[in-house]
């Protein structure tokens with residue numbers, strides 16, 4: 001037996017960081033930035049108006065009021081996108097639109113609501129201090145400022161930021177392409193009828209979805225029967241398009257546990273009993289350089305194994321810290337027993353009351369019981385040395401992606 005930490009360390013020692021790729025912005029969505037991106041110009045690039053209104057010399061309107069409006073001749077219109085805008089001399093104004101460059105000489109913008117909206121002349125009924133409704137060049141981002149650091153995932157605001165500083169392409173660590181393969185004679189495709197002894201394949205759907213939740217791209221395969229030649233052939237076929245392969249089933253002690261049989265024979269994938277529940281039988285290794293994770297077939301075992309081993313590995317491949325799921329400390333609402341010497345993962349539900357988290361273990365903790373997993377929102381991680389934890393104890397809880 002090896003510990004969870006030993007098995008994870010072994011995996012993280014072997015998984016490669018994916019080589020960087022230059023991608024068009026939207027192709028890079030969800031990928032991890034692999035270069036610092038600096039702004040070639042300030043943002044905004046020029047002083048511009050925050051309002052639709054009039055560009056004025058603030059001193060001209062200092063005395064403006066409802067009872068004593070200041071009337072100014074309007075010398076023209078300045079729209080967003082205009083260039084070569086003529087300067088405003090004292091005693092004059094120009095209509096200006098939101099985003100339009102503030103003309104030389106003007107030092108304030110009067111919103112149209114503070115005027116009669118005139119086009120030849122305008123009556124202004126409120127004063128404004130210098131700088132009123134002017135968005136200054138560089139007040140968002142300075143020229144040369146780094147706007148996105150390597151190691152950050154490109155979410156919607158970050159993609160917007162890259163476009164705003166003029167980038168059409170960007171160098172990223174691509175999302176790992178992960179082939180997901182269920183094995184088992186008993187498995188049938190959902191949507192097709194079952195014969196006695198058969199079940200619908202749920203693991204390949206769950207694991208493909210979990211890959212996406214971990215920042216990868218999952219390629220779900222149709223299940224493979226427990227036939228050694230077929231399993232090996234399918235795995236080898238998939239290597240071409242995979243940055244990693246995740247299988248489920250066939251890794252325990254059964255006469256038909258063929259994943260273990262054929263991959264052990266390759267000499268590069270090793271099988272271990274890991275001191276955890278669920279998820280004891282684990283296999284990992286490289287097949288022609290591609291990381292292969294062979295997860296146990298029981299659905300909860302497969303899910304927990306994925307979160308504990310595969311998710312950190314996929315993060316490492318993207319150049320991210322191989323952290324587990326985000327964790328919180330929570331108070332147990334009931335007594336819990338845990339097997340000595342095993343890291344024990346219990347499904348639970350988190351609540352947040354009066355400023356603190358509490359967690360309640362789910363009914364039905366068998367590794368085949370997907371029902372309790374699908375209604376859980378957390379995995380309670382009990383340390384190897386925990387045996388009896390009374391209600392009120394604080395435990396580490398991994399939040400499942402929602």
Ligand SMILES: Nc1nc2c(c(=O)[nH]1)N[C@H]1C(S)=C(S)[C@@H](COP(=O)(O)OP(=O)(O)OC[C@H]3O[C@@H](n4cnc5c(N)ncnc54)[C@H](O)[C@@H]3O)O[C@H]1N2
Nearest residue numbers: 182201202203204249250251252253257280296297298301
């Ligand atoms: N004699 C022993 N038997 C078992 C041991 C052991 O130590 N000694 N370990 C048990 C534990 S713990 C686990 S976990 C399982 C691991 O089993 P395998 O990885 O070999 O998986 P299978 O035998 O193929 O299937 C196990 C179970 O899961 C169901 N399954 C498999 N694939 C799917 C799928 N894609 N969707 C839904 N359900 C699936 C399968 O029908 C079985 O019920 O071994 C124990 N046995």
Ligand code: MOO
Nearest residue numbers: 278279280301367
């Ligand atoms: O390891 Mo099995 O995963 O306990 O059901």
Ligand SMILES: [Mg+2]
Nearest residue numbers: 250252254257
């Ligand atoms: Mg088995």
